[in-house]
Amino acid sequence: MSTKSVTVIGLGPMGQAMADAYLDGGYEVTVWNRTPGRADRLVARGARRAPTVEAALTANDLVVLSLTGYDAMYAVLEQAPSAALAGRTVANLTSDTPEKARQAAAWLAERGAVQITGGVQVPPPGIGKPGASTYYSGPEDAIEAHRSALEVLTDIDHLGEDPGLAALFYQIGMDMFWTGILSYVHAQAVAEANGISAERFLPNAVKTMDFRYFLEFYAPRIAAGNHEGDVDRLAMGVASMEHVLHTVEASGVDASLPAAVLDVFRRGVAAGHGQDSLTSLIEVLRR
Ligand code: NDP
Known part of the structure; x- marks a missing residue:
């Protein structure tokens, strides 16, 4: 796998801005979205369209999720076999409650994946711009392993290990x-x-x-x-x-x-x- 490669799942305004920032940064970007047409512009820019959630997950170590809420996360990830999550780091930049963030971290851990919870503090036009910041919580080592990729989006404000902390x-x-x-x-x-x-x-x-x-x-x-x-x-x-x-x-x-x-x-x-x-x-x- 390329060290500069990432999967982005969820292509609302925020996910689109994130995929754009990765393309701007020279990353190989694999994308998946429930409504496939939302990927067209990014594919025209060089992103790869994964045909399935499973293909999107297995394409990269780092998977960025940008969905409406955690119910949408389960609706997406349950489309893939559990094995597709094993070994992945899921940067979950979907906002929801602290309780749901903790439950999702445990759900992902049961499937061999690590969640980094994120709460983005800028609107989509701020992604990739100086001064933008995201609250993160989760394991320090996972954040450090993917620091350079996460910093393509915004600065990192790591609050602690508790996966609910960034959501809180x-x-x-x-x-x-x-x-x-x-x-x-x-x-x-x-x-x-x-x-x-x-x-x-x-x-x-x-x-x-x-x-x-x-x-x-x-x-x-x-x-x-x-x-x-x-x-x-x-x-x-x-x-x-x-x-x-x-x-x-x-x-x-x-x-x-x-x-x-x-x-x-x-x-x-x-x-x-x-x-x-x-x-x-x-x-x-x-x-
Ligand atoms: P949207 O609500 O527009 O993103 C929606 C994304 O979630 C789309 O890709 C949509 O797919 C997908 N989705 C929703 N429900 C489902 C479902 N049941 N199954 C599969 N996919 C689903 O949000 P934004 O892009 O604006 O933001 C994404 C996240 O970032 C949110 O959690 C938001 O709170 C957070 N955020 C947003 C900011 C903003 O200014 N926009 C600022 C800071 C944080 P489809 O295209 O098919 O509808």
Whole structure:
């Protein structure tokens, strides 16, 4: 087998970007996708189309999976005899829950394969570009053995051996990302309802979404269990969110998102944290 060769299974936007990066890097790339036509462009660029999942698995030591979720992984891999997995390293860059990542690692180990779990932190255009990074977890030796191939895609942020760890960091990040980006979309809907275009609002949005100062201020206090209301108080947060809610409603925009935030703030006050910092909500949110 060539040392610069890899199999990519799953050719959604992410898998396509990965296969492109390998082709750009001079790798022999074998591809397989449930909908075969998605491989056409890559085959025209020099990729090999595996006729079956078994052929895709046995073509290379390193198999990169980029699928919608782990249910799709089983749907694909169960098409091949177990023996086709023996000796493979599966870089599973499919995002799913930590529990499913651990189960998949055990399922693959039973078949003689090693899973490296990955959580990619950039969208497809970021693959192969400087500064891109992926959370990885799994055996150090497997990651080291395939370091150069993995680094074709992104930098490696190896978090530890537990196969669920990369998935856990990824999902915690997505918890922030989806709520954060939805807050932008919601705010822009309010802006537009008031005649403020996305271009006009952009510099303000960028400034407001830069939470670095707050994260660096709060993190050591959270770590120390210090929720003192010396800088911000939850009672002030309730008053502020009431103003936001009224502004949103007056703009004719769906208010379910700020109403949910206000509900959490009010529960914090009801639990006795009105004079404490916003971070005291961690005590309320933790069930
Ligand atoms: P898609 O959901 O578009 O990828 C779908 C891939 O999974 C396709 O190849 C699809 O095949 C295949 N698939 C889905 N269900 C099945 C099934 N039952 N059997 C066989 N194949 C199946 O996702 P992306 O390409 O966007 O992303 C891939 C992974 O990367 C996801 O886990 C995603 O969360 C993660 N990710 C994505 C990012 C992004 O911005 N796109 C950013 C970071 C991570 P078919 O073509 O036949 O439908």
